[in-house]
Amino acid sequence: MEDSTSLSDWLDRHHVDIVRTFATTLDGVGVGKYVHRNKFASTLPRGHAISDMAAAMDLAGTPHLTFWHEDRQPAFGDIYLRPDLTTLISDGTDSNLGHCICDFVDAAEQPSSLCSRSLLRHLTNDLADRGYQMKVGIELEFFLFQDSYDALRRRQYRHLNPVTQSHHSNVYLVRNAYPATSYMREVISRLEWKGVHWEAWNDEAATGQFELNLEPTHPVAAADNVMRTRQIMYEVAHDMDLAVTFMAMPRTGIGNGMHIHHSLADVEDRPLFHDQTTNGRSTTMEQWLAGLVTTMPGAVSMLCPSINALRRLKDFAAAPTTSHWGEDNKTASLRTMSSSSHSTRIEHRLAAGDANPYLALAVIIAGGLAGIDQQLVPPEPFDGIAWGLPKHYDRLPDTVPAASQALLDDALLSEQLGTDLVEYWTKSRRQEWLLFHREGGDPDSPDISQWEYERYFDLI
Amino acid sequence: MTELTISVEDNPVPVVLVFAARMRRFASSPAFERIAGRLAGTVTLQSTATPETVTIEFKQGHIHLYRRAPEHSLTVYLDLDTGEVKRISHAWRHPLMALRVRTLMRDYSPRWQDSAKHFWQAASQLQGIPPGVKIHCLDDNSTLELGTPESAMEIEGTAGNLAALFGGELILADAILKKKIATAGRMQHMAVFSEATMMNLLGAL
Numbered sequence: 001m002e003d004s005t006s007l008s009d010w011l012d013r014h015h016v017d018i019v020r021t022f023a024t025t026l027d028g029v030g031v032g033k034y035v036h037r038n039k040f041a042s043t044l045p046r047g048h049a050i051s052d053m054a055a056a057m058d059l060a061g062t063p064h065l066t067f068w069h070e071d072r073q074p075a076f077g078d079i080y081l082r083p084d085l086t087t088l089i090s091d092g093t094d095s096n097l098g099h100c101i102c103d104f105v106d107a108a109e110q111p112s113s114l115c116s117r118s119l120l121r122h123l124t125n126d127l128a129d130r131g132y133q134m135k136v137g138i139e140l141e142f143f144l145f146q147d148s149y150d151a152l153r154r155r156q157y158r159h160l161n162p163v164t165q166s167h168h169s170n171v172y173l174v175r176n177a178y179p180a181t182s183y184m185r186e187v188i189s190r191l192e193w194k195g196v197h198w199e200a201w202n203d204e205a206a207t208g209q210f211e212l213n214l215e216p217t218h219p220v221a222a223a224d225n226v227m228r229t230r231q232i233m234y235e236v237a238h239d240m241d242l243a244v245t246f247m248a249m250p251r252t253g254i255g256n257g258m259h260i261h262h263s264l265a266d267v268e269d270r271p272l273f274h275d276q277t278t279n280g281r282s283t284t285m286e287q288w289l290a291g292l293v294t295t296m297p298g299a300v301s302m303l304c305p306s307i308n309a310l311r312r313l314k315d316f317a318a319a320p321t322t323s324h325w326g327e328d329n330k331t332a333s334l335r336t337m338s339s340s341s342h343s344t345r346i347e348h349r350l351a352a353g354d355a356n357p358y359l360a361l362a363v364i365i366a367g368g369l370a371g372i373d374q375q376l377v378p379p380e381p382f383d384g385i386a387w388g389l390p391k392h393y394d395r396l397p398d399t400v401p402a403a404s405q406a407l408l409d410d411a412l413l414s415e416q417l418g419t420d421l422v423e424y425w426t427k428s429r430r431q432e433w434l435l436f437h438r439e440g441g442d443p444d445s446p447d448i449s450q451w452e453y454e455r456y457f458d459l460i
Numbered sequence: 461m462t463e464l465t466i467s468v469e470d471n472p473v474p475v476v477l478v479f480a481a482r483m484r485r486f487a488s489s490p491a492f493e494r495i496a497g498r499l500a501g502t503v504t505l506q507s508t509a510t511p512e513t514v515t516i517e518f519k520q521g522h523i524h525l526y527r528r529a530p531e532h533s534l535t536v537y538l539d540l541d542t543g544e545v546k547r548i549s550h551a552w553r554h555p556l557m558a559l560r561v562r563t564l565m566r567d568y569s570p571r572w573q574d575s576a577k578h579f580w581q582a583a584s585q586l587q588g589i590p591p592g593v594k595i596h597c598l599d600d601n602s603t604l605e606l607g608t609p610e611s612a613m614e615i616e617g618t619a620g621n622l623a624a625l626f627g628g629e630l631i632l633a634d635a636i637l638k639k640k641i642a643t644a645g646r647m648q649h650m651a652v653f654s655e656a657t658m659m660n661l662l663g664a665l
Contacts (some may be wrong), residue, residue, distance in 0.1 A: 064635050067651060074647055437473050
């Protein structure tokens with residue numbers, strides 16, 4: 001779909017009578033409505049109304065009542081979901097249903113400062129203004145369990161039975177992947193129908209953990225694809241009486257990450273990260289990299305947004321614990337691959353599986369842009385194992401207050417993301433932290449708490 | 461009398477901050493200061509409803525609070541919401557300490573009117589706070605107006621709940637949802653006021 005004038009034709013041709021709108025809250029969950037096609041069309045371009053609560057509520061449905069933003073409505077009044085018609089697609093499984101991704105806007109159609117998708121588009125436009133375009137390929141890690149969500153809820157998420165053959169923590173085992181093939185076949189069928197292009201999937205390091213790699217595309221589309229993929233995977237699991245989760249740590253040990261491969265190109269799609277006259281890395285790439293390293297402590301809050309996500313930051317558990325970078329170093333936060341002109345890129349390995357992909361990409365672009373604007377120089381690459389290091393090596397913040405403080409202290413990120421969004425976000429994290437402690441979470445227990453399962457397992 | 465000093469561990473969890481803030485408020489009470497200043501020993505407060513634990517070390521007028529409980533320490537099990545002590549363990553090992561801790565756990569809060577004035581002094585500086593607040597006490601039908609009366613937010617509750625609200629024991633939004641406090645006013649004001657009460661609870665106002 002290109003514009004609203006051809007909307008009616010498009011809906012007719014695709015036999016779509018109902019459009020499901022979908023916008024992403026700061027917490028990274030989808031909200032929207034099933035809207036009759038006439039209503040969908042008649043409310044364009046602003047879109048249909050939805051209560052402000054949808055965008056200002058935590059994962060357990062508690063409204064944000066202990067902090068405020070000027071873009072909130074005075075008494076839970078309406079905001080709007082403005083459809084991005086370029087994302088309108090038909091469902092493929094439900095013959096009368098279409099889907100459209102939306103942005104949160106106010107009555108005057110101004111994007112909400114609390115809309116992470118609008119923020120990402122704004123930063124992507126900043127990149128374009130400088131003559132850059134970004135390509136992003138995202139790897140989604142997830143756990144698949146043999147029981148339905150209902151069954152798991154009934155037994156309070158105890159005795160999770162992974163869909164797997166071996167109960168050892170191998171990786172890439174074809175025999176472990178096989179029990180998941182019928183599930184993944186259906187997932188892939190629905191992804192392809194909806195135009196979400198994928199590259200590969202495989203068994204991952206934890207028991208019952210798998211990874212799906214999405215094809216590189218521009219940042220907003222990449223984040224849209226993550227949200228669509230998570231929703232599709234949830235729906236297939238629901239339909240097959242299985243349970244999938246992107247919760248960062250549904251079990252102790254190795255958790256779910258969301259690795260973000262990315263590179264810059266110019267407006268004519270010529271790669272800008274490679275320079276064969278040096279070590280393979282261009283000045284642009286080194287400055288971008290330096291910006292990411294510099295802002296890494298501040299970025300933790302958005303890349304690892306929950307207490308559960310911060311549990312993942314343990315040495316020798318596949319997640320980074322320091323802000324090091326290194327060439328093809330999978331123990332570092334930033335893994336560079338600089339050998340070929342067309343595939344030179346950075347793999348950002350910090351984001352947890354439960355991160356809001358729009359915010360995750362926004363904070364990465366903010367860091368990279370800061371590096372270019374300030375012409376920062378990266379530290380030397382780290383070519384050792386970046387885990388189990390002596391105490392004098394700075395570790396990334398691994399508590400909610402420390403991560404929030406690092407973000408508040410990061411002037412470079414605040415400048416790019418907006419001080420008011422950063423403040424609102426950190427206050428929402430304070431609410432998460434307070435509720436965890438006051439409602440029964442135990443920070444000293446290595447076990448995942450009931451509070452975390454009930455809050456994250458089904459929704460993320 | 462040595463002035464009490466109060467410190468917390470690095471990366472404190474909420475319950476540690478809450479009890480440190482309470483100690484700081486109570487320290488203005490001569491009775492509390494007298495008892496706490498003489499105490500030497502360690503007591504652990506353990507929630508009966510959640511894993512929340514705070515250990516308090518008393519040493520010559522210095523009070524240090526941290527999360528982990530040392531083995532065999534005097535442990536007071538209590539309802540953290542009401543402060544009601546359910547039971548005490550290892551009291552036989554530390555009988556004098558147990559006695560003094562019980563005395564120390566009384567409420568040393570000032571009157572709600574004094575707490576409200578003290579609270580307002582700091583909270584009125586926050587961006588987005590209402591220009592004034594009218595407080596109505598249900599027990600004796602008394603009122604207190606702080607700030608600019610025009611477009612003030614109204615707050616109503618019993619003396620006990622008002623004392624808890626302004627004394628750093630309650631967050632306004634929670635108190636409203638639990639029907640301990642009633643309010644009238646704009647949601648923005650209520651949210652920022654709630655934030656101020658939360659900061660007061662955590663000792664950050």
